[in-house]
Amino acid sequence: MSNATQTKLHRLTDELNRLIGKENVLYSLEERICYAYDGSKQKCIPDVVLRPQDTQQVSGILCLANEYKIPVYPRGAGSGLTGGSVPIQSGMVLDFSRMNQILEIIPENLTATVEPGVVTHTLQSEVAKHKLFYPPDPASAAFSTLGGNVAECSGGITGLKYGVTRDYILSLEVVLADGSIIHTGRKTLKSVTGYDLTRLFVGSEGTLGVFTQITVKLLPLPEKIETLLAFFTTPEQAVRTANQIILNNLLPRALEFIDKSSIDCIQGYKQEFQIPKDVHAILLIDIDGKETSVNIETSLIERIITENQALKVVSAKNAKERDILWEVRRAISPALYTIAAFKINEDICVPRSQILEILQRIDEIHKRYPSLKVANFGHIGDGNIHVNVLYKEKDQQVTAKRMIEEILLNTIELGGTISGEHGIGNVKSDFMPLEIPPHELRIMKDIKQLLDPNGILNPGKMFPL
Ligand SMILES: Cc1cc2nc3c(=O)[nH]c(=O)nc-3n(C[C@H](O)[C@H](O)[C@H](O)COP(=O)(O)OP(=O)(O)OC[C@H]3O[C@@H](n4cnc5c(N)ncnc54)[C@H](O)[C@@H]3O)c2cc1C
Structure with a gap:
């Protein structure tokens, strides 16, 4: 102490x-x-x-x-x-584990109000009983909370079609650093009265105020979800396929990419998930909506996959098979520890048109750091790639950070951002100036000073100490 x-x-x-x-x-x-x-x-x-x-x-x-x-x-x-x-x-x-109540679900308003300790998956399941849908779906939904999701503006696998947490937050009850209580936004689907304080607090990482109630927007629950798994011999084929899906005016619920290093880690994880030899990239695709449109879109996507010389494409036959495919996808992050004891997980996001370019640049950069390992996977549909830099010995951390800085600089050069969904915290605060120019950092610090003059809320996060 x-x-x-x-x-x-x-x-x-x-x-x-x-x-x-x-x-x-x-x-x-x-x-x-x-x-x-x-x-x-x-x-x-x-x-x-x-x-x-x-x-x-x-x-x-x-x-x-x-x-x-x-x-x-x-x-x-x-x-x-x-x-x-x-x-x-x-x-x-x-x-906030003792503030974990769903306070109301109002189907005719398409809204729900929750306390911050509600686990994301609990909210998703409860609203589904009313045939409603809370779309933000971080891979951690089974255990992460709405308070944490709002503070990080979490994304996840549904970002391409449905957006991220920010797009579903209508109103917040916030306790400010001095103990005063404010209510931002309204529980209405529209409100443009004054500055949008809700957007300011979403993604503020616990540095501007503490959320005690959260009102979210809901959508009708999609009637059907179809899941496809496509195996490719090169990452280029996978990226080209993803681009062509979008260029054909199709918007899957999820469009995920898994590279060779990540594939090696999940090979054999589930008996039901067999990966053919020579596979160097996988796309995992969810298509949702009304049954008839899902059927049509699924066949169109299957055709695009085949035209791009996929080795194989399989579809989940039922909900159980679908759950297995996604369980394997969610297992990638922890499974990477089989490669090395230490891992830095970046979550860069680039405009979709630059995905192949950034993957190629990461390969080039990696050649200069042969003692490190790299594994890439993530939400290719919205340009958000989890670049994992892995190393065996603790003292390689400095080298790993140098490599990461190069990747981040290239990301920014391609019009991207250093964090698509994981936030800055203290882990990435040193990198903030790479993306945010001094006068914009000044504005952010002034806002922090206004709302928390004594600097008691989550000190040391977002901005270096
Ligand atoms: C296996 C795994 C998979 C993941 N997948 C994803 C993913 O797909 N997408 C994604 O975006 N993230 C992902 N994450 C990261 C993480 O789950 C998210 O950032 C999540 O939103 C954190 O929620 P939490 O409840 O654990 O919050 P915590 O980690 O406890 O806190 C996160 C931040 O929120 C603040 N905070 C918490 N509660 C409040 C509150 N009531 N008021 C104000 N601030 C608050 C904290 O101070 C902190 O800054 C993943 C993590 C793991 C371990």
């Missing part, structure tokens, strides 16, 4: 116990260690973990933290990949 914060927290213990109940104020080392990590694998133990149960409690906590200038780290499921919820300056972790 840091000395200065320890003294402050001693003074606050009684007040925190009174505010949220002693059982929700966690001081033991064993409990605090559980909140030291996220998916970025950093480790920083917080001084205390607080589990608020409602907005007033969050407001009370932030009032105290602001008065005593104690860092506050909001946390959903801790699945972030850029250190967003890691308490790098110790202080308080705000755990």
